[in-house]
Amino acid sequence: MIHVKNLQKEFKIHQARAGLGGALRDLFSREYKTVKAVDSISFDVEEGEIFALIGENGAGKSTTIKMLTGILTPTGGEMSLNGFVPFKEREEYVKSIGVVFGQRSQLWWDLSPLESFRLLRRVYKVDDAAGNAWLDRLVEELEISPFVNQPVRKLSLGQRMRCEIAASLIHKPKLLFLDEPTVGLDVLVKQKIRDFLHNLNQTEKMTILLTTHDVSDIEALCKRVIVMDKGKLIFDGLLHDLKTRWGDGTEVVFQFKQRTTVEQVRAALGDYVCDLTAENNLSVRVRMKQSQNALPHVLSTVMASFEVADVKMLETNTEEIVRNIYSTDGEVVSHG
Structure with a gap:
């Protein structure tokens, strides 16, 4: 489902010089620094896997996700997701993926979630009969029927996040990207989302990539964990092996x-x-x-x-293990 080999992303960052004189010089001649946000990472994912991509802030997770979803073009390397090269075949590729960014909404603020769902179905050209049955399932399993007709701006964070997940699945994608989907949510809402995602994976064989700082999400959903640090992969393997390698x-x-x-x-x-x-x-x-x-x-x-x-x-609980990983420089360990 996902093949990534030697994937790289570099950014040129303007280096502002100090003082008024430096600002004047910057008007005519700017200095740039090249930063490797993602440094030659490689991994493969089978269809139906749920796996977590974790790391400190600035480790390269978000940049990796943006390349995998086709938002950014890589500087080097190769990748193939569900048979597509995201940045080359983006229009066709996005029809097969769903994306949820915890801090960004894909719902129309003044419309109800149900009206947003209908608009998204037209965008993705979803068949009416099959689409209605699938939407009914999403509404039921995510327990959003009590507020699905209210304007999005009046929903709580937990209610809106469940609707965001439903919106990302309207076209029944084969690959789902979740970037911090439970940030700021209470325990009960988190559990509802986890139960739904686990059931979705079991019944639809949907491949799910999760990035999160919430260790309980990883323990509840993922068997496999990929750890990034300073743009590199420092671990790729099973959660059990992660505990064995970095646990106390x-x-x-x-x-x-x-x-x-x-x-x-x-x-x-x-x-x-x-x-x-x-x-x-x-x-x-x-x-x-x-x-x-x-x-x-x-x-x-x-x-x-x-x-x-x-x-x-x-x-040793997983949260302590993750702290150990962030404070240790290590070589890549693959699950093979």
Whole structure:
């Protein structure tokens, strides 16, 4: 569905010189700096995948999305999406994609969402019979019927965002781009949107690309994650592998029936390298950096050596992992 190879985008930025003299010189001779917003990135996406493109502000995500949607022309490299080269065949290409930018609206402000949907159906030349059935499904599953006839300007942010998603899907695209679709929304609206997108992917095999800073969106929807930093890809793989590579491991808190020291637990574990800290006189926290290998041994050894009242396992959450990624320079890791 998506093929990207050595994709690049450079911008020339005017370097303003200081002072009045510098401003006068800029009138006649300007200095420019070339910035690589996207630096030779490559990845492939199969039909029906939901994947996240994440990174810090300025990492190159939005520039990449704009090239993939045909808004920007690449400086170099090649790409093919659903059989089209976006910037060369944009008119035909846009008929097969849907796009939602969280900060921009495609609805007419003074019209109702339903009237906007009807206009968009004419723009995309959607068949009436099939279009009516599809629109009815969108209205029902996104739960927008109570306000679909109100002017867009009177809708709340959550109501408008659900209508924006419906508008992007009016022509039943094969590829959906979502740029920060849940920014500023409350928990209930976010969950409704996630449930809808998951069901859409399952029933229509729609390929969905999500860019977000909301880690809960990634955990709820995506198995695959692509991470950008300074215009480059630093990770391309499964969410599980992302946790393994940048996570701090697994922590286990043992609650004992009688006083047990860190030294006693360390002696029982032997050669396994773990970080141990005492929570109190009756509990010890064990952190394993190689959790998949050490966890079975740690559990079985401690349970056999001491009287254990309770065991609590704690994994590094994805939000902490993303912070680790942003603060670490790494090489590209591909899922293959």
